[in-house]
Amino acid sequence: MAEVEDLDYIRLMCQTGLRQEALDRALGAALSKSPLSIIEALLNYGAVASGFREAVRERLRQEDTALVRLLLSTPGAMSVEAWRYCIKPYAESSPDALLLCLEHRPDVVCGALLLQALDLQNFSATAIVLAYAGSDEEFRDVRQHACKLTTQIEPPERRHEFFMILIESGCVQDSPVLREELLKDAKLRQFSLVKALTGAGVKLDVEPNNVISWAISQMDLELLELIKDGNLSSPVSPLLRLVPSSTSEQDLILLLDLLSPLGLAGESLHWHLVRAVEQHQVQLVKSLLLYGASVEYDRASAVRAAIIGAKFDILKILLRTEISSRAILGTISTAMDLASRHDRFQAMLALLKKGVAARRLAVHLRTLVADRGEVDLELIELLLRHKAPVDSVDSPGECCVSTTVRRGDVKLLRLLCDAGPCRESLSEAVVVAFNTITIHPYDVVKSMIEILLHKGACGTPLHETLLCAAHKDDQLHIVRLLLKNGAKANYKSGACFASAIKHGRSDLLKILCRSCPPSQMSTESVLPLAIDPRYYNLPDLKLLLSSTSSATVVLSSWVPDQLEGNPNIASIIPCLLQHGLDVDVRDGFLLRLAIQKKKIDLLRTTLDANPSIKSLRSAFGTATGAQIKDVDLEVLRLLLEKAESSEIGQTEALTKFTRLALVGDPKGLKLLLRYGAKVDHNDGDALMIAATSESSDVVKLLLSSKPASSFVKRVCLLVGSTKSNTTQKADILNSLLNANGGLSIEDISALLEDCIGHSHASVQLPKILLARGAEIKFKPLKAAMSRPSPELIVAMISYIKDHDTLIQLFDQARTTLYTPERALIIYRCLLDRSVMLGNPISQTSLHDALFESISETGSTRTIVQLLVQRGADPNKNKAGCFVLAARADNEGQFRIISKYAKLNVVLPALLDNLQDETQIVRWFKICLEENHAEIPVNQEKLLLIAYANFQTVQSF
Numbered sequence: 001m002a003e004v005e006d007l008d009y010i011r012l013m014c015q016t017g018l019r020q021e022a023l024d025r026a027l028g029a030a031l032s033k034s035p036l037s038i039i040e041a042l043l044n045y046g047a048v049a050s051g052f053r054e055a056v057r058e059r060l061r062q063e064d065t066a067l068v069r070l071l072l073s074t075p076g077a078m079s080v081e082a083w084r085y086c087i088k089p090y091a092e093s094s095p096d097a098l099l100l101c102l103e104h105r106p107d108v109v110c111g112a113l114l115l116q117a118l119d120l121q122n123f124s125a126t127a128i129v130l131a132y133a134g135s136d137e138e139f140r141d142v143r144q145h146a147c148k149l150t151t152q153i154e155p156p157e158r159r160h161e162f163f164m165i166l167i168e169s170g171c172v173q174d175s176p177v178l179r180e181e182l183l184k185d186a187k188l189r190q191f192s193l194v195k196a197l198t199g200a201g202v203k204l205d206v207e208p209n210n211v212i213s214w215a216i217s218q219m220d221l222e223l224l225e226l227i228k229d230g231n232l233s234s235p236v237s238p239l240l241r242l243v244p245s246s247t248s249e250q251d252l253i254l255l256l257d258l259l260s261p262l263g264l265a266g267e268s269l270h271w272h273l274v275r276a277v278e279q280h281q282v283q284l285v286k287s288l289l290l291y292g293a294s295v296e297y298d299r300a301s302a303v304r305a306a307i308i309g310a311k312f313d314i315l316k317i318l319l320r321t322e323i324s325s326r327a328i329l330g331t332i333s334t335a336m337d338l339a340s341r342h343d344r345f346q347a348m349l350a351l352l353k354k355g356v357a358a359r360r361l362a363v364h365l366r367t368l369v370a371d372r373g374e375v376d377l378e379l380i381e382l383l384l385r386h387k388a389p390v391d392s393v394d395s396p397g398e399c400c401v402s403t404t405v406r407r408g409d410v411k412l413l414r415l416l417c418d419a420g421p422c423r424e425s426l427s428e429a430v431v432v433a434f435n436t437i438t439i440h441p442y443d444v445v446k447s448m449i450e451i452l453l454h455k456g457a458c459g460t461p462l463h464e465t466l467l468c469a470a471h472k473d474d475q476l477h478i479v480r481l482l483l484k485n486g487a488k489a490n491y492k493s494g495a496c497f498a499s500a501i502k503h504g505r506s507d508l509l510k511i512l513c514r515s516c517p518p519s520q521m522s523t524e525s526v527l528p529l530a531i532d533p534r535y536y537n538l539p540d541l542k543l544l545l546s547s548t549s550s551a552t553v554v555l556s557s558w559v560p561d562q563l564e565g566n567p568n569i570a571s572i573i574p575c576l577l578q579h580g581l582d583v584d585v586r587d588g589f590l591l592r593l594a595i596q597k598k599k600i601d602l603l604r605t606t607l608d609a610n611p612s613i614k615s616l617r618s619a620f621g622t623a624t625g626a627q628i629k630d631v632d633l634e635v636l637r638l639l640l641e642k643a644e645s646s647e648i649g650q651t652e653a654l655t656k657f658t659r660l661a662l663v664g665d666p667k668g669l670k671l672l673l674r675y676g677a678k679v680d681h682n683d684g685d686a687l688m689i690a691a692t693s694e695s696s697d698v699v700k701l702l703l704s705s706k707p708a709s710s711f712v713k714r715v716c717l718l719v720g721s722t723k724s725n726t727t728q729k730a731d732i733l734n735s736l737l738n739a740n741g742g743l744s745i746e747d748i749s750a751l752l753e754d755c756i757g758h759s760h761a762s763v764q765l766p767k768i769l770l771a772r773g774a775e776i777k778f779k780p781l782k783a784a785m786s787r788p789s790p791e792l793i794v795a796m797i798s799y800i801k802d803h804d805t806l807i808q809l810f811d812q813a814r815t816t817l818y819t820p821e822r823a824l825i826i827y828r829c830l831l832d833r834s835v836m837l838g839n840p841i842s843q844t845s846l847h848d849a850l851f852e853s854i855s856e857t858g859s860t861r862t863i864v865q866l867l868v869q870r871g872a873d874p875n876k877n878k879a880g881c882f883v884l885a886a887r888a889d890n891e892g893q894f895r896i897i898s899k900y901a902k903l904n905v906v907l908p909a910l911l912d913n914l915q916d917e918t919q920i921v922r923w924f925k926i927c928l929e930e931n932h933a934e935i936p937v938n939q940e941k942l943l944l945i946a947y948a949n950f951q952t953v954q955s956f
Helices: 002-015 020-033 036-044 053-061 065-073 080-087 095-104 111-119 123-131 136-151 156-168 176-187 191-199 211-217 221-227 237-242 249-262 267-278 282-290 297-308 312-319 325-336 341-354 358-369 377-385 400-407 410-418 423-435 442-454 460-471 476-484 491-502 506-515 520-531 538-547 551-557 569-578 589-596 600-608 613-624 633-643 654-662 667-674 681-692 696-703 709-720 727-741 745-757 764-771 778-785 791-797 803-814 820-836 843-855 861-869 876-887 891-898 903-913 917-930 939-949
Strands: none
Touching (some): 123 156, 136 176, 176 191, 176 211, 191 221, 211 221, 211 237, 221 249, 237 267, 249 282, 267 282, 282 312, 297 312, 297 325, 312 341, 325 341, 341 377, 400 423, 423 442, 423 460, 460 476, 476 506, 491 506, 491 520, 491 538, 506 538, 538 569, 569 589, 589 600, 589 613, 600 633, 613 633, 654 681, 654 696, 681 696, 681 709, 791 820, 803 820, 803 843, 843 861, 861 891, 876 891, 876 903, 876 917, 891 917, 903 917
16 A cells, blocks of 8 residues: 555655756665665656666666666667676676566667677677677777687687577687687687688788698698688798608609699799709609699709709709790700710700700810810710800800811811801911910911911911911911912011021011012011111011012112111112112102212212102212311212202302312312302302412312302402402412403492491502592592591592592581591691692681681681681681680681681780680780781771770780
């Protein structure tokens, strides 16, 4: 009854509108001890039980299923979090309650609930939680933890059950925990678990829990069969290295078959192929090749292993596969290293059948040829059949042909030559063959050279060999053989010819010249040797020059310096001239050389070759270039005679031989003049030297060649300039003036003018010219007046015939400053000559001369005396001469002219021009003392002038 009343009361209270907080507190109180009806009533009015988790959890622990149903039937009675908290006890104790709860509230499912079920190892709870999970994403964050908890479940069978439901729910994915579990199960051979986890995608090959590695290392084929379709992150082939070495061939084949679906490839597979070859496991080799093992692995190690082990059955199997030429090539060296010739041949045969680039066989062919032991001809033939190159591209000197020649193996050489080596190889081998002449018998060397030449050896090596043979004394037969087959003696500018000449081997030189005439270059190179005094042999020189078609060309450009100092020039030069040497080489070098060496016969021979005038001139210069006393006149005669009076230097030498004639040896001078030497040369230098030396005979000898008048006049001037006045000098001057029929009056007059113009010290020439009728003109007279010595002007004045010229000369004399002595001489001569001509100098000119003489400071009384005596009037121009003398205080001159004074002119002039009364009186007295003429003087007039000029006239 009380329960009913309480229920009614509660409903009444709820109907009045209780707040949510009050309702919730009432529900909390009801959960602890109230019946379900009250709890239901409160829930119906909106009460929420989420805040009372412990109370609800306690009721659930008491298996109060009715309360669970009530709470589940009331929406919003509890939140998801509240249910998850309260439902935990049911995971272990009451699967039915858990099932009931999750059936109505599947959203309560969560990872924590799953982990709790697994932690309790409650299979039913785990299954229920997994069954009501909305999706596997709900457990994404707890998968690894869930799997870890599962791995702790024992025994394995029960653990398998848990894993299966987890797998079915999608909660199992690859993780380190499951990899560890998988490896553990594999080792325990829990194949059900292994299969389940493998099927769930757990990776099999991640360290440190690599299941498949462990299975292969244990050769557990059953386990491998189980997991072969599992999750692999990397190729399985590398794991083949883990196969135990004790594994049988059959088991390894089974393993390959088992793993082949996984894709076998890579280094491990190739490695097993090499090991299978080494262990001679034929079937395994085939299987490995079938599954893709590479024969080329590690530089074709499998092939090399088959070769080394002489396993030719396996080698054939290997070579049936695809294998590159490069890989094959790498194995050839291995085959070539086999000690057994049979095995080596078999291996090489198999390899060559597979196909090898012919050029790659060259080094192996060279190796066989260079083998110090007996040559493996069979293998060499095999290589040659497969086109192994006999030549060496890199180093021609190391080709097989050359190596064979060094061995001296004629049979092998024929075999190699039949293989068609290039000309270079054949040619290089010729040199090598000849160099073995001290090692192998002569017949062997000759046979080898013949084989090489027959096969086409040519070019530089042959020429080199010929040069080597030319250096030997006993190899003429080989020299002939080489020359016959194209060896060139002109190689290296005729080095063979040079060798023959150096060693004096005329027999060799004949062979060389006959078979291979010297070329222009060879001749140019060898000619210096042929005339070298150390090697000179005239027959050899003639043979050399006569054998070449270019002797003339060579000799035309040859520089014959080597002939200087050569003791054999007497025979060499004629030979060279005979074979085309230009006699004019270097402008007469040959002539000069003959002259220098004093080889008259050689000079005649050379002159017979008709040298040019230029060469003769050069030779003549050499002949006359020596000391005068050493000149060979015969040499000069030969040269001048060949020149036929053409100018070759005789004129230039004239001066030198003139000097020689001056000392008493005129032969050379006469020779030069006889062959046209020109005396006019160098401004008549020779004539000048002879004339100035006062050698009348030499001068006359030179004048016999009729030099030009201009040069004769020049010599006259030169001779006339000397100070001497000897009879011999006069004779020379007369000879010069008489040369070529004598000079005309015009030339003599011009010569006189030139003579005076050159200021000669001697007057001998002018006198001679004047005596020969030279016309006297004012210009030379004027020049003569300036000469230091008055002798010339005196002589010239004495020949003046023209009065005007005389007057002009007098006027020039009075205006020219002379020394008193010179002026006196000139004035006297002029005045005397004017008297002789009957036309004296005018009074005006005489007065002017007097005035100028008085005005000159250094003029002497003698000049003044001469002028006044000859008629000069000092009274003219108002007695200017007196005034001038008084002003100059020249008492001596004043006294002289006072003798001719006109007092009535002089005294007034002095009064008019002088200022000092005392001086006037003085000069008056002197004038009166010197003048005794009775000339009337107007004394009164003078007195008046004196009174006018001076304050006192007591003196007067």
